[in-house]
Amino acid sequence: MKYIYGPVKSRRLGLSLGISLVPYKMCNLDCIYCQLGPTAKRTLKRKQYIKIKDIISELSEFINSADFKNMNIDYISLSGTGEPLLNSKIDVLIDEIKKLSTIPIALITNASLFKEKRIRDSILGVDLIMPSLDAIDNETFKAIDRPAKGLCIEDIIKGLVNLRNEFGGKIFLEIMIVKGVNDNLSYFQEFKHVIARIDPDKVHLNVPKRHTSEAGVSVPDREVLKKICKILGDKCEII
Ligand code: SF4
Numbered sequence: 001m002k003y004i005y006g007p008v009k010s011r012r013l014g015l016s017l018g019i020s021l022v023p024y025k026m027c028n029l030d031c032i033y034c035q036l037g038p039t040a041k042r043t044l045k046r047k048q049y050i051k052i053k054d055i056i057s058e059l060s061e062f063i064n065s066a067d068f069k070n071m072n073i074d075y076i077s078l079s080g081t082g083e084p085l086l087n088s089k090i091d092v093l094i095d096e097i098k099k100l101s102t103i104p105i106a107l108i109t110n111a112s113l114f115k116e117k118r119i120r121d122s123i124l125g126v127d128l129i130m131p132s133l134d135a136i137d138n139e140t141f142k143a144i145d146r147p148a149k150g151l152c153i154e155d156i157i158k159g160l161v162n163l164r165n166e167f168g169g170k171i172f173l174e175i176m177i178v179k180g181v182n183d184n185l186s187y188f189q190e191f192k193h194v195i196a197r198i199d200p201d202k203v204h205l206n207v208p209k210r211h212t213s214e215a216g217v218s219v220p221d222r223e224v225l226k227k228i229c230k231i232l233g234d235k236c237e238i239i
Helices: 052-063 090-100 117-122 138-145 153-166 185-198 222-232
Strands: 004-010 014-020 075-079 105-109 128-131 170-176 202-206 236-238
Touching: 004 052, 014 052, 052 090, 075 090, 090 105, 090 117, 117 153, 128 153, 138 153, 153 170, 153 185, 170 185, 185 222, 202 222, 222 236
Parallel strands: 014 075, 075 105, 105 128, 128 170, 170 202, 202 236
Antiparallel strands: 004 014
């Protein structure tokens, strides 16, 4: 299969069947902890990088296979090897998936394009959105996520606040904590106010994978993570 992968067992989603909507490492960020390696060229250009009809044809074949009938898939997840919102026809894909299956759909995104209402509108049909937010100021945002020119953290936060008001499903916000970059406890005293504005259903603290992150990217101490979790309150868990 070219565009469908898994199903994979995931801590956050259970058994999840993944769909890639963009070619390998097509992204508007270049996160220092990215498991896929460096982003060769960050882009903000949205287009139908992979044809929706090709994805649907592959998904349809898989759903009708004997293998699929023995699987209890919890989610179909729109994620893959880059930023899924860069595919400009994601709305069509969501509609077509719903015609094929009643399995809930999850969107895993870096949230950087939620500033635009038409992009937020295009994904309202999913059941769960898992956006990431690693910083609340531009200096830290640049240090950890290395965004394409033109992206700014205030717009992303506003986009997430608007999304919360417009989207009826669940939002699990993920924060990747990198030692020495965004693991300062006083930073999270501010972060918690931003999270209160976004009002996600859950907050997931994650840490970089040592073997795939860039050299020099370190995992914070477990005790620090626990303290951050305490600051962020009941919705927060370390995953
Ligand atoms: S947003 Fe995701 S795919 Fe893009 S660089 Fe960051 S971790 Fe990698």
